[in-house]
Amino acid sequence: MLKIENLHATVDGKQILRGIDLEVGAGEVHAIMGPNGSGKSTLAAVLAGRDGYEVTAGRALYQGQDLLALAPEDRARQGVFLAFQYPVEIPGVGNAYFMRAALNATRKARGEEEVDAIDFLELIKSKMQLLEMNQALLSRSVNEGFSGGEKKRNEILQMAILEPVLAILDEVDSGLDIDALRVVASGVNGLRTPDNAVVLVTHYQRLLNYIVPDFVHVMDEGRVLRTGGKDLALELESRGYDWVTQGAGTGVTA
Amino acid sequence: MSEALANGYLESLLQGQSNLPRSPRGWLNTLRADALERANALSVPTTRDEEWRYTDLSPLYQKSFHHAPPAALPARAELTAYAVPEAGCTLTFVDGHFVPELSTACADPALTVMPFSAALAEQDPTLQAHLARHAVLGDDPFVAVNTAWLQDGVLLRVHAGRSAATAVHVLYVSTRAEGASYPRLLVVAEANGECTVVEDFVALQPAAYLTNGVTEVALADGARVRHVRVQRESIAAFHFGTCAVRIGRNARYLSSAVALGARISRFNLNITQADEGAESVLDGLALIRDKQLADTHSMLDHVQPHGRSRQLFKSIVDDTAHAVFNGKIFVRQGAQRTDSAQQSRSLLLSPRARVDTKPQLEIFADDVKCAHGAAVGQLEAEQVFYLKSRGLDEASARNLLTFAFAGEIIRGIALPSLARQLEHIVLQQTQKQTSYRNIQ
Numbered sequence: 234m235l236k237i238e239n240l241h242a243t244v245d246g247k248q249i250l251r252g253i254d255l256e257v258g259a260g261e262v263h264a265i266m267g268p269n270g271s272g273k274s275t276l277a278a279v280l281a282g283r284d285g286y287e288v289t290a291g292r293a294l295y296q297g298q299d300l301l302a303l304a305p306e307d308r309a310r311q312g313v314f315l316a317f318q319y320p321v322e323i324p325g326v327g328n329a330y331f332m333r334a335a336l337n338a339t340r341k342a343r344g345e346e347e348v349d350a351i352d353f354l355e356l357i358k359s360k361m362q363l364l365e366m367n368q369a370l371l372s373r374s375v376n377e378g379f380s381g382g383e384k385k386r387n388e389i390l391q392m393a394i395l396e397p398v399l400a401i402l403d404e405v406d407s408g409l410d411i412d413a414l415r416v417v418a419s420g421v422n423g424l425r426t427p428d429n430a431v432v433l434v435t436h437y438q439r440l441l442n443y444i445v446p447d448f449v450h451v452m453d454e455g456r457v458l459r460t461g462g463k464d465l466a467l468e469l470e471s472r473g474y475d476w477v478t479q480g481a482g483t484g485v486t487a
Numbered sequence: 488m489s490e491a492l493a494n495g496y497l498e499s500l501l502q503g504q505s506n507l508p509r510s511p512r513g514w515l516n517t518l519r520a521d522a523l524e525r526a527n528a529l530s531v532p533t534t535r536d537e538e539w540r541y542t543d544l545s546p547l548y549q550k551s552f553h554h555a556p557p558a559a560l561p562a563r564a565e566l567t568a569y570a571v572p573e574a575g576c577t578l579t580f581v582d583g584h585f586v587p588e589l590s591t592a593c594a595d596p597a598l599t600v601m602p603f604s605a606a607l608a609e610q611d612p613t614l615q616a617h618l619a620r621h622a623v624l625g626d627d628p629f630v631a632v633n634t635a636w637l638q639d640g641v642l643l644r645v646h647a648g649r650s651a652a653t654a655v656h657v658l659y660v661s662t663r664a665e666g667a668s669y670p671r672l673l674v675v676a677e678a679n680g681e682c683t684v685v686e687d688f689v690a691l692q693p694a695a696y697l698t699n700g701v702t703e704v705a706l707a708d709g710a711r712v713r714h715v716r717v718q719r720e721s722i723a724a725f726h727f728g729t730c731a732v733r734i735g736r737n738a739r740y741l742s743s744a745v746a747l748g749a750r751i752s753r754f755n756l757n758i759t760q761a762d763e764g765a766e767s768v769l770d771g772l773a774l775i776r777d778k779q780l781a782d783t784h785s786m787l788d789h790v791q792p793h794g795r796s797r798q799l800f801k802s803i804v805d806d807t808a809h810a811v812f813n814g815k816i817f818v819r820q821g822a823q824r825t826d827s828a829q830q831s832r833s834l835l836l837s838p839r840a841r842v843d844t845k846p847q848l849e850i851f852a853d854d855v856k857c858a859h860g861a862a863v864g865q866l867e868a869e870q871v872f873y874l875k876s877r878g879l880d881e882a883s884a885r886n887l888l889t890f891a892f893a894g895e896i897i898r899g900i901a902l903p904s905l906a907r908q909l910e911h912i913v914l915q916q917t918q919k920q921t922s923y924r925n926i927q
Contacts, residue, residue: 281876282875282876283872283876284868284872304875304880304881305872305875305876306875306876306878306879306880306881306884308876309875309876309877309878310878314876315876317873317876320873321869321870321872321873323870323873323874323888323891324891324895325890325891325892325894325895326887326888326891331874331877331887332877334877334879334883334887335874335877335878335879336878338877338878338879338880338883339878342878374891391877395877395878
């Protein structure tokens with residue numbers, strides 16, 4: 234589904250990604266871990282098409298096509314979803330209106346019929362129940378005045394509405410208490426199918442107790458230093474990142 | 488521009504004024520004569536005048552406009568687009584002339600609403616007591632010219648202690664190229680009276696014409712007035728408006744002023760919080776494009792203690808349009824415990840769009856809270872990206888964000904039908920802006 238080869242990227246002329254290789258197959262959950270500044274979030278941003286990142290070498294194939302050549306909205310319409318580490322507040326745009334506009338933009342691009350406001354309300358309310366979200370958030374402006382936990386749930390709600398093929402969740406666990414984490418994780422787990430894939434970018438192992446990965450990749454200084462199964466995350470938890478970054482993790486095995 | 492030419496321009500606007508029929512009320516004839524004298528003593532503004540620094544009126548001076556009755560009245564159907572169902576009555580002026588056939592009477596027992604002609608016939612003391620007492624003849628030539636032409640207008644009186652159940656709608660329709668109209672509205676809210684008034688300036692054709700209006704609002708103690716002013720003149724028109732407001736003890740004035748039309752528009756909002764505990768909430772929005780210039784000058788004078796004021800002015804400027812906001816706040820020595828906040832926020836949609844925004848605070852009391860801020864910017868890239876990452880294309884994302892920026896002001900308009908009309912206009916205009924941009 235996603236094949237990243239030798240990906241290099243810079244921000245403001247500064248090299249952040251220095252040769253990422255990663256392959257994600259349908260039905261898989263991948264965790265990308267690493268210390269702060271290792272390039273995890275940059276990788277997520279480059280895949281989603283954020284401005285200000287320049288790909289200097291390598292490529293990313295999504296369903297066989299050149300993902301990096303697509304505009305951000307086309308990536309979204311073809312099923313790539315980024316849950317933001319810091320969801321953006323948009324004063325004046327109603328949350329429900331925004332999500333319906335997003336869903337219909339995607340449906341229109343696929344040649345499907347648009348969903349009207351009434352059907353959409355039914356859909357979104359059922360999804361909100363699964364995420365134990367307060368329905369008052371529907372009529373509020375997008376993310377405006379939401380608590381940290383509400384913002385993260387709102388991201389997963391969008392994921393639930395848009396049903397992406399490839400979901401990239403950037404530190405979706407940061408700032409969540411244990412109850413919220415469980416809700417968000419069960420939301421993500423509930424959206425897993427044999428046909429889609431999830432890439433979790435996270436600093437901590439904690440999230441992986443709830444969303445169990447098939448593969449764990451450890452990044453540092455813009456490279457994947459080590460790849461393993463879910464046990465790798467546990468080992469990191471007990472031994473720290475230094476164990477990988479200072480020599481123990483030798484070969485790039487992805 | 489030479490002084491002679493400038494003076495000549497005011498003279499040209501006053502041509503025919505001497506043919507106005509004399510009023511049976513001597514005080515009105517005196518008022519007009521004073522105004523004429525004042526207008527003759529003044530010259531039209533140029534950018535050398537501090538109050539007009541950013542607003543070059545030379546395009547106006549190249550055109551001539553004349554006050555005359557409408558050639559033909561518009562059909563009722565032509566005005567349905569401007570209907571405000573929440574209003575209990577509509578007073579329609581065509582090219583500055585009151586048209587009873589296109590107006591409805593006000594049945595609200597809390598209000599007396601009538602054209603000046605009726606008020607003069609009845610010798611209503613309110614008119615004489617308030618007319619031109621708030622928008623006084625000062626240095627503004629446009630107020631002087633309007634007052635010299637004083638003939639038709641609306642008197643809206645809110646009876647003491649009564650609250651109007653419906654809004655009053657005053658519709659100013661321009662139909663003639665080269666026409667000049669001088670609308671006049673007087674709102675007098677007696678003690679603890681409460682009302683909502685809508686002024687809407689519209690055009691039936693994209694002609695160049697002149698509107699020069701004056702509105703006066705007097706709020707007695709404890710009164711509440713909501714005032715909605717929509718300026719959607721033709722894109723070739725010239726619009727000048729002054730609204731002078733006097734707010735009494737514990738009275739509250741709420742204003743939403745929206746400027747969408749006119750080649751050049753200037754709106755002066757002069758508020759005097761004349762007594763203790765007076766309050767004003769002033770919302771403003773200018774949404775302009777092409778070569779439009781929209782200038783808002785506000786003057787908010789806190790005279791007595793415990794006053795409160797909240798002002799939010801927003802502009803959305805595209806193409807080579809130019810928005811001006813000058814917000815003066817005075818807090819007089821006696822106005823202790825004043826709580827005032829002013830915000831101006833501008834959104835520039837094109838690299839050649841321009842905004843001049845100037846807060847101007849003069850505070851003579853020491854125990855006050857006065858906040859002000861001005862922000863000029865473009866759409867936030869982070870917000871655009873967020874929307875795009877959810878599948879919206881660039882144009883839709885920008886439209887939605889522009890619409891949301893305007894929405895804060897439009898949502899504050901308590902008449903749903905009018906708010907919907909305005910939302911529709913804003914949406915259309917933002918979409919037009921996008922297609923325009925795509926062509927370039």
